[in-house]
Amino acid sequence: MFTDWQDRYEHLIELGKDLPLIAPEHKTDDNLVRGCQSRVWLHPEPQNGLIHFTADSDAMITKGIVALLVRVYNNRTPQEILGASTEFIDKIGLREHLSPNRANGLSAMIDQMKRYALADSAKP
Amino acid sequence: MKTAAVKPAFNVDELRAQFPILKELVHGKPLVYFDNAATSQKPRRVIKAESAYYATINANVHRGVHTLSTKATEAQEAAREIVRKHINAKHAHEIIFTSGTTAGINLAAASLGQLLLKKGDEVVISGMEHHSNIVPWQLACERHGATLKVIPITDSGEWDLKQVPFSGKTRILAISHVSNTLGTINPVKKLIAQAKKQGIVTVVDGAQAIAHLNVNVQDLGCDLYAFSGHKAYGPTGIGVLYGRDELLERMPPWQGGGEMIDTVTLIQSTWAKLPFKFEAGTPNIAGIIGLGKAIRWMEDYDKAVMARHEHALLQHATKELLAIDGLRIIGTAKEKVGVISFVIDPSSASGSGVHHYDLGTLLDQQGIAVRTGHHCTQPLMDRFGVSGTTRVSFACFNSMEEVDTMVAALKKAIKMLR
Numbered sequence: 244m245f246t247d248w249q250d251r252y253e254h255l256i257e258l259g260k261d262l263p264l265i266a267p268e269h270k271t272d273d274n275l276v277r278g279c280q281s282r283v284w285l286h287p288e289p290q291n292g293l294i295h296f297t298a299d300s301d302a303m304i305t306k307g308i309v310a311l312l313v314r315v316y317n318n319r320t321p322q323e324i325l326g327a328s329t330e331f332i333d334k335i336g337l338r339e340h341l342s343p344n345r346a347n348g349l350s351a352m353i354d355q356m357k358r359y360a361l362a363d364s365a366k367p
Numbered sequence: 368m369k370t371a372a373v374k375p376a377f378n379v380d381e382l383r384a385q386f387p388i389l390k391e392l393v394h395g396k397p398l399v400y401f402d403n404a405a406t407s408q409k410p411r412r413v414i415k416a417e418s419a420y421y422a423t424i425n426a427n428v429h430r431g432v433h434t435l436s437t438k439a440t441e442a443q444e445a446a447r448e449i450v451r452k453h454i455n456a457k458h459a460h461e462i463i464f465t466s467g468t469t470a471g472i473n474l475a476a477a478s479l480g481q482l483l484l485k486k487g488d489e490v491v492i493s494g495m496e497h498h499s500n501i502v503p504w505q506l507a508c509e510r511h512g513a514t515l516k517v518i519p520i521t522d523s524g525e526w527d528l529k530q531v532p533f534s535g536k537t538r539i540l541a542i543s544h545v546s547n548t549l550g551t552i553n554p555v556k557k558l559i560a561q562a563k564k565q566g567i568v569t570v571v572d573g574a575q576a577i578a579h580l581n582v583n584v585q586d587l588g589c590d591l592y593a594f595s596g597h598k599a600y601g602p603t604g605i606g607v608l609y610g611r612d613e614l615l616e617r618m619p620p621w622q623g624g625g626e627m628i629d630t631v632t633l634i635q636s637t638w639a640k641l642p643f644k645f646e647a648g649t650p651n652i653a654g655i656i657g658l659g660k661a662i663r664w665m666e667d668y669d670k671a672v673m674a675r676h677e678h679a680l681l682q683h684a685t686k687e688l689l690a691i692d693g694l695r696i697i698g699t700a701k702e703k704v705g706v707i708s709f710v711i712d713p714s715s716a717s718g719s720g721v722h723h724y725d726l727g728t729l730l731d732q733q734g735i736a737v738r739t740g741h742h743c744t745q746p747l748m749d750r751f752g753v754s755g756t757t758r759v760s761f762a763c764f765n766s767m768e769e770v771d772t773m774v775a776a777l778k779k780a781i782k783m784l785r
Contacts, residue, residue, distance in 0.1 A: 248394060248732040253783060280740050281724040302722035303784055
């Protein structure tokens with residue numbers, strides 16, 4: 244979609260600005276995503292069978308990445324979240340963020356969203 | 368009669384030509400490698416030495432009666448002698464091969480802990496230590512009921528020598544020669560002398576010193592000195608723990624296994640002589656040979672000459688970086704190796720601060736490798752009240768042009784992020 248790195252990252256930074264921000268009281272250790280070099284908070288709220296996410300990060304690129312994930316996974320059923328493919332990440336040239344390098348947190352964020360979905364779907 | 372080797376004049380282009388990796392492109396741009404404090408790149412001579420070992424003399428050492436084993440053993444022991452001479456140890460058997468600095472310090476902490484520490488004793492470290500020179504001592508203290516005491520760090524990133532917490536209970540001092548995060552060259556000789564007067568055993572983490580300073584263990588007066596090969600143009604997975612032989616003789620073994628025993632019965636075993644008592648299992652023979660080559664390579668080029676070049680890079684980069692609005696250098700000691708850690712603070716003129724992760728990512732997109740984060744020194748980050756820094760660290764093969772490329776790329780990144 245983007246050929247130039249500058250456009251790609253500028254877009255990501257812009258995306259971050261539209262992220263539905265987490266309420267300050269939800270910026271807790273429990274909502275911290277482990278495994279990122281920057282701090283990322285992700286808060287799930289079940290609403291009428293869908294999961295609504297809010298989030299924040301202290302780094303702009305990470306905030307853009309989490310905003311992108313929230314756009315994809317927000318207001319979906321737990322089953323949809325668990326079954327969603329991550330192909331879109333390749334398509335927009337963010338593959339490198341999925342590497343096993345511990346510094347970035349994309350995989351950790353997706354894992355955490357899926358864990359929330361799994362926990363929610365297990366509720367009676 | 369051998370003629371003395373003529374040292375080549377320092378020429379950065381000629382030096383760069385010896386590092387194959389410097390021809391690589393990253394995101395289509397020429398690689399600028401400024402993460403040498405994490406690991407340095409390797410000259411062709413070192414890469415060739417490792418592969419030549421496997422191609423021509425690979426065999427297990429010290430056991431075989433066959434020719435290859437003899438050759439491998441000779442090559443390994445020749446490397447031990449190269450290391451001995453390089454750090455001016457008295458004996459080759461004072462050179463213990465380890466997998467790296469971390470293993471060296473773990474050996475030191477486990478073995479010295481068993482030998483020296485009792486309930487109520489104290490171990491002194493400094494507030495700028497790498498986690499590798501903190502956690503092994505915490506483990507040893509926990510095991511033996513001892514307490515860890517810490518030398519505080521000044522605002523410029525140096526030891527506060529007025530507040531060294533030595534007491535009658537101090538048994539061990541474990542300190543870094545050079546800070547991996549700040550680049551500070553610490554006055555280790557002075558503190559070791561002070562410790563020795565009080566009968567304290569001294570352990571030096573030399574990981575960041577070995578590529579940049581002429582290390583002379585007898586002159587420093589330390590009991591133990593640990594370093595890694597991979598930060599000094601050598602291979603990964605190989606390191607050295609130097610120990611004064613009287614002390615090593617008294618220290619119990621750390622790991623048990625082959626190579627480190629004299630006799631074994633099912634009831635008990637007796638230990639091999641030094642250094643083998645501390646070298647359980649088949650060593651990293653190729654790594655040892657590569658390390659020997661890396662040291663010879665540094666000697667050929669002369670560390671003092673390389674250090675002068677690195678110092679010029681440090682001065683130029685420091686000046687250029689400080690011209691960036693909001694940029695603050697963490698670690699402003701007078702005596703530094705080529706390491707600069709910095710943060711971008713909010714500024715009234717330009718607005719918000721910039722996170723190190725964002726900077727590192729956008730520098731990478733421009734082909735520039737720097738380190739971001741806490742650099743395995745979380746207590747030091749806490750001391751300076753930052754969550755992490757961006758760190759550039761130089762080696763002899765870096766050029767002034769690369770510094771300028773990095774500074775321009777940094778300005779571009781900051782502009783995108785503010």
